[in-house]
Amino acid sequence: MKSDVILLVEDNPDDVELTIDAFRKNRILNPVVVARDGAEALDYLFGTGLHAQSGPQPLPAVVILDLNLPKVSGLDVLARIRGDDRTRLLPTVVLTTSVEEGDVIDSYKLGANAYVQKPVAFEDFIVAAGRLGLFWLLVNVPPPAPST
Amino acid sequence: MRRLFDRLARAVRGSLARKLLLAAATVQLVILAALLVNTGRVFDAHIDEHSRQRARELDPVLEASLAPGLFRRDFEGTQDLLAQLQRESAGAIEYLVVYDDRDRIFASAGTVPFAAPGPDGIRLTGSHRTLELTRVLRMGPDPVGKLRYGLSLASIDDARRGVLRQAAVIAALAVLANLAVLALIARWLTRDLGRLVSRTHAVAAGDYDVVVGVDGDDEIGRLARDFEVMSVAVRARTEQLQERERQILALNSELERRVASRTAELVAANRELESFVSSVSHDLRSPLRGIDGLLKLLDEREGERLGEGGRDLLRRVRAGAQRMGAIIADLLTLARVSRTEIRHDVVDLTALATSIAAALDESDSGRVVQWRFAPGLAATGDAGLLRLLLENLLENAWKYTRRTARAVIEFEEFARRDGQVEFLVRDNGAGFDMAHADLLFKPFKRLHAVHEFEGIGVGLATVQRIVERHGGSVRAQAEVGKGASFWFWLPAIEGRR
Numbered sequence: 001m002k003s004d005v006i007l008l009v010e011d012n013p014d015d016v017e018l019t020i021d022a023f024r025k026n027r028i029l030n031p032v033v034v035a036r037d038g039a040e041a042l043d044y045l046f047g048t049g050l051h052a053q054s055g056p057q058p059l060p061a062v063v064i065l066d067l068n069l070p071k072v073s074g075l076d077v078l079a080r081i082r083g084d085d086r087t088r089l090l091p092t093v094v095l096t097t098s099v100e101e102g103d104v105i106d107s108y109k110l111g112a113n114a115y116v117q118k119p120v121a122f123e124d125f126i127v128a129a130g131r132l133g134l135f136w137l138l139v140n141v142p143p144p145a146p147s148t
Numbered sequence: 149m150r151r152l153f154d155r156l157a158r159a160v161r162g163s164l165a166r167k168l169l170l171a172a173a174t175v176q177l178v179i180l181a182a183l184l185v186n187t188g189r190v191f192d193a194h195i196d197e198h199s200r201q202r203a204r205e206l207d208p209v210l211e212a213s214l215a216p217g218l219f220r221r222d223f224e225g226t227q228d229l230l231a232q233l234q235r236e237s238a239g240a241i242e243y244l245v246v247y248d249d250r251d252r253i254f255a256s257a258g259t260v261p262f263a264a265p266g267p268d269g270i271r272l273t274g275s276h277r278t279l280e281l282t283r284v285l286r287m288g289p290d291p292v293g294k295l296r297y298g299l300s301l302a303s304i305d306d307a308r309r310g311v312l313r314q315a316a317v318i319a320a321l322a323v324l325a326n327l328a329v330l331a332l333i334a335r336w337l338t339r340d341l342g343r344l345v346s347r348t349h350a351v352a353a354g355d356y357d358v359v360v361g362v363d364g365d366d367e368i369g370r371l372a373r374d375f376e377v378m379s380v381a382v383r384a385r386t387e388q389l390q391e392r393e394r395q396i397l398a399l400n401s402e403l404e405r406r407v408a409s410r411t412a413e414l415v416a417a418n419r420e421l422e423s424f425v426s427s428v429s430h431d432l433r434s435p436l437r438g439i440d441g442l443l444k445l446l447d448e449r450e451g452e453r454l455g456e457g458g459r460d461l462l463r464r465v466r467a468g469a470q471r472m473g474a475i476i477a478d479l480l481t482l483a484r485v486s487r488t489e490i491r492h493d494v495v496d497l498t499a500l501a502t503s504i505a506a507a508l509d510e511s512d513s514g515r516v517v518q519w520r521f522a523p524g525l526a527a528t529g530d531a532g533l534l535r536l537l538l539e540n541l542l543e544n545a546w547k548y549t550r551r552t553a554r555a556v557i558e559f560e561e562f563a564r565r566d567g568q569v570e571f572l573v574r575d576n577g578a579g580f581d582m583a584h585a586d587l588l589f590k591p592f593k594r595l596h597a598v599h600e601f602e603g604i605g606v607g608l609a610t611v612q613r614i615v616e617r618h619g620g621s622v623r624a625q626a627e628v629g630k631g632a633s634f635w636f637w638l639p640a641i642e643g644r645r
Contacts, residue, residue, distance in 0.1 A: 014438030021445060068430065097433045099480060100426055120433055120473025122441035122466075 006032045006133070007060035009041040009077060010095075011069050018122065019064070019095075019129055026130030030061065030137060038072025041065070042080055045087055059090060062136040065112075067096040067103055075106055082111040091136050095129075164341065165334035172330045173323060180319040187315055188308070195304045196270075199279045202240075203299060207283055210244075210295060215285040218246055218293045223255060230257035242278055242298040246285070249293050258298070265296045276302035340368045344375060356383035418487070425483045429476045436476070440469040478606035481536070482591065485613045490530045494641050497525040497571070501538050501559050508546045517549060522560035527569055527638035529618045534638075537614040540607040541573045541634055548632065549577035562635055568620060569640045576631035588624055611636070 006023070010016050016034050023032065035041035043049035044057055051057060063081065067074035074094065081087045093114045094107045107115050116132055119125050159166055210233070217226035230244045234257045243258030247265060261271065265282045272278075278298040285293045356379055363369055443466050451459050498521050505519045527534065542557065549555035556576050563570040580588075587593040591609040608624075611634070615622045620637030 012434055012438070014442060015434070017445070018437070018441035021441075097430050097437070098426075099477075101484075118433070118437060120437050120440060120476075121470045122437070122444040125437065125441060 003058040003060060004030045004137075005058070005060040006030050006137070007035060007041065007044060007063045008032050009035045009038065009063065009065045009069065009074065011036050011066065015066070015118070018125060022126040022129035023133050025126055026133055028130070028133040028137060030133075033057075033060065037070045038074060038077040041077050042072060045081065045090075046084070059087065061091070062133075063090060063092040064095050064132070065092055067094060067098055067107070075103075075110060078107065078110045078112060093132060093136060095132065163338075165331070165338045168334045168337075169327060169330055173327055176323050176326055180323065184312065184315050184319065188312060191308050191311060195301065195308065199299055199301065199304070203279070203281050206241075206299075207281075210297070211283060211285055214246060214295055215287050215292055218248065218254060218285055219287045226255040227257070230255055234258050239302075240300060242300045244295065244297040247294040247296070249291060251294065254293060261298070265294050270301070271298070276300065276305045337368065340364075340372065344368070344372055347375065347379075351379045351382065356380070356386070422483065422487055425480070429480050432476050433473060436469050436473050440466050440473070443469070475606070478610070482606055482610050482613060485533060485536065485610055485617065488530065488533065488617075490533070490617055492528050492639075493531045495527055495529055495531050495534045497527055497534065497538065497559075498523055500535055501525070501542060504535070504539050504542050505557075508543065515550070515555070517546060517555040517557055520556060520558040520560075525559065525561055525571065526641050527571075527618075528641055529638055533614045533617065537611055537636075538573075540611045544607055545573060545575035545577060545632070547577075548579070549575050552577050552631075564640065567640050567642075568637045570635055570637050572633060572635050574631065574633040579626040579628050579630050579632045581628055582626060585624060585626075589622070 006028075008016065008019060010019065020032055023030075033044065035044055039049065041063070043051050045059070045063075047057065065074050065077060069077070072080075074096065078092060078094070081090055081092055091113050092111075093116060094112045095116045095118060096103070097118050099117055104115050113136075114132070116128055119128055156170070213229060213233075214226060216222075217229060226246055230246065234241050234244060241258070243256065243260045245256040245260050245265075246254045248254045251265065261278075261280075266280075268279075268281045270277050271280050279301055280296065280298045282294055282296045284291050285295055359376065443462050447454075447459060447462050451462075454462065501521050502519075505517075505521075509515075509517070538559075542559070545557045549557065552575075554576075558572070558574045560572055561569055562572040589608050589612040591606050593605050612622050615636045615638070618638050620639070622634065622636040624632060624634050626632035
């Protein structure tokens with residue numbers, strides 16, 4: 001099962017608002033599901049916790065992941081995504097404020113598809129978020145859905 | 149002879165006793181030889197005198213008995229007389245020759261050496277010497293002829309030989325006896341010296357509990373006692389030194405321990421500072437992005453209601469937020485420069501500068517700047533940091549030549565020394581007043597108002613940090629309106645000085 005949903009894992013409501021606004025300004029009209037922390041993101045992907053009743057949701061088209069998250073950190077979420085057969089190939093992009101070299105290296109080591117830094121200036125942010133969405137939703141050919 | 153001398157020299161080398169013996173034997177031999185020679189000389193003189201005395205006794209007898217026969221020309225009588233005289237002398241007279249007044253041989257006896265009558269003298273015949281004498285024979289006052297005869301010195305020679313032989317034997321015995329005594333003395337002397345030598349080795353090897361065991365008041369005894377005193381002193385001094393060394397080692401290890409713990413503290417503090425800087429910048433950037441972005445949304449959604457004054461305020465708040473974002477980014481860069489592990493690559497600075505210049509040209513196509521980069525500039529260093537260094541310097545030059553009609557920006561090698569190269573970046577831009585040069589490399593100190601030239605004043609601090617992290621230094625020279633020059637030292641490429 002596969003959807004055109006964008007899973008945005010972001011705890012800062014301002015960033016959520018700005019990111020969605022940036023998508024809309026770039027005519028990216030895909031539904032956006034927001035997870036407020038890493039645990040929520042994992043529940044959504046694997047049908048646990050809040051989503052236990054409804055079962056696993058269809059996999060999103062792309063996961064946009066902040067690193068600095070409460071409860072389960074972004075890097076842990078990434079590790080879980082890459083560690084599970086169902087989500088191993090799921091396009092996952094790190095979008096974060098951190099410019100720490102260590103974070104960049106760790107993200108790629110764990111199998112991130114891209115690492116994008118959030119610029120402070122909103123215009124730059126719109127450009128970055130727009131390019132990100134356009135590439136992963138339109139340009140990129142996603143992996144075939146698991147046959148199960 | 150030479151080989152013998154070499155052998156002797158080898159035998160003598162390294163042994164005091166042998167040297168002593170050799171010297172003593174030599175001296176004694178010389179003295180004995182002189183003695184022997186003198187003895188022979190005295191003996192000869194004595195014999196000579198003795199023989200002449202004998203001749204003086206014989207002369208009148210011979211003259212008296214031979215002259216008449218010669219005068220009468222009695223050949224046979226003279227001949228018989230000569231033979232009788234020789235015989236009766238029992239070998240003392242070896243030969244006799246009588247000459248007439250014209251020096252012709254008249255008669256002779258014995259084996260006469262072939263010679264004309266000459267002056268008296270010693271002649272060597274066969275194995276022995278002969279004293280030959282010539283006398284004029286007279287009858288009354290008139291000479292009638294000459295007598296030449298030889299007195300044998302054979303028995304005297306034998307005696308002389310015997311005496312010399314005995315003297316030589318005695319001399320040899322004396323030398324041997326002397327050598328024996330000397331050898332004993334030398335052995336006794338060098339035994340003590342040998343003991344001293346072995347004790348010296350012991351002391352040199354670190355065994356200071358040494359008793360030489362040489363008694364006596366002679367020089368060696370005194371030397372031995374002095375040696376013992378000295379080795380005690382050496383021991384005391386050595387122990388002092390060892391104690392000092394122990395103290396120094398203890399101090400050293402204490403110092404090392406303290407340095408290590410201080411270093412660990414510093415490393416920990418540094419790490420804390422790093423994580424503080426990174427988290428602060430991260431934490432500051434998120435709300436800043438919120439402020440900027442939400443103000444933008446506010447402007448978009450509610451701009452109509454705010455009016456032009458309100459929108460201008462919004463823009464100014466956003467400009468402030470963006471400037472703050474730039475400051476945080478620069479701060480993060482500065483912090484990164486300070487803690488990055490420096491790599492040592494060979495960096496092509498000309499290529500680096502060219503690519504930076506191309507990017508700057510592209511960023512503002514309205515500007516024409518003449519870039520003059522010397523070819524083949526290179527240094528050893530961290531490629532990333534050196535790019536940052538050149539970016540800062542060239543962007544500065546680019547920025548401050550904005551109002552210059554014909555902007556020229558140069559980059560060249562300036563000097564070389566001790567494996568380092570000094571580079572120069574020069575522009576003909578706005579320059580600055582050297583009175584404020586001390587503020588140049590301090591973070592957030594600016595020499596120009598923001599409305600003149602944008603920037604936050606971290607660029608040159610970053611430049612200085614990068615150069616210092618490569619073990620170099622940076623300096624600047626400028627004049628208002630004439631441009632600025634920046635010199636910086638970097639490690640040269642190894643093998644190229």
